[in-house]
Amino acid sequence: MARVLFLGGLGRSGTTLVERLLGELPGVCALGEVVHLWQRDLRDDERCGCGAKFSACGFWRRVGALAFNGWHNVDVDRVHYLRDAVERTRHIPRLATAVEAPEEVHEYAEYYSRIYSAAHEVSGARIVVDSSKHSALAHVLRWSGDLDLRVVHVVRDARGVAYSWTKTVDRPETDGTQQMTRYSPGRSALLWNAHNAAFGLLARRGVAVRRIRYEEFVTDPRAALAGIATFAGLDVGPADLDFVHDGQADLKVGHSAAGNPMRFTVGRLALRRDDSWVSALPPRQRRLVGAVCGPMLRAYGYPLNPSPALEVAR
């Protein structure tokens, strides 16, 4: 049974950073956002984290051969149909309360479990990491009978998330022709509530969920990684964390199938807590997001007024 660490949360919460650092631990194979593999890799042949086109990456070739007898055997239209039918945020209440899931949920989950099992075997890793983030996918995977599913729920201050969604970011895998999606602060505030609540619901359904805050993760990544390793059942000693030192991390080449541009970073990565929203998010938008997300921000331990120390430090 493949053990899968699913990184969940609303986009721009730091999941790619968490995944990159987890991928450096012995016994871990990080796959990127598998949810986007069907379109971006199988259809569009975008680049893997190793820099090769997906179709030319040896790792993914072996995974495809083992999982499906070759990627050409995957009916991408069918995957897209299933995704629309079962993996939408609006389906979460049904997925969370059903006594038995419809056949289509099992069929969709099967596509993922085959990839996880194959990656597990090809890499020899004890744990595979999927940073797909989507809460609806996590709820679908709960129904898979052949996965040991553990979820790391990454939370970041809603105002930092909202500010990040307003920024323009190029997608390097498209060679400058496309940019990452943008949302208004009002829209991302609503999504922040919905997605984070969905992971709380998943925990109440008995799935192993560990919540971490992005801000704490970046402040003390070694301690945070050790905590996640224990949660995932990995034996990690202090020496295994030596790639993180002096506020930076040394990253090797990975095979992330899709995700934020940081998946291409190799070598030294500065680990800096990004609080730029404190000065850059306009006060009106900051108040709007604070009002919409107030109850859950408080529940997660975020001050509604960021500390004066943070303001002064800027």
Ligand SMILES: [Zn+2]
């Ligand atoms: Zn690759």
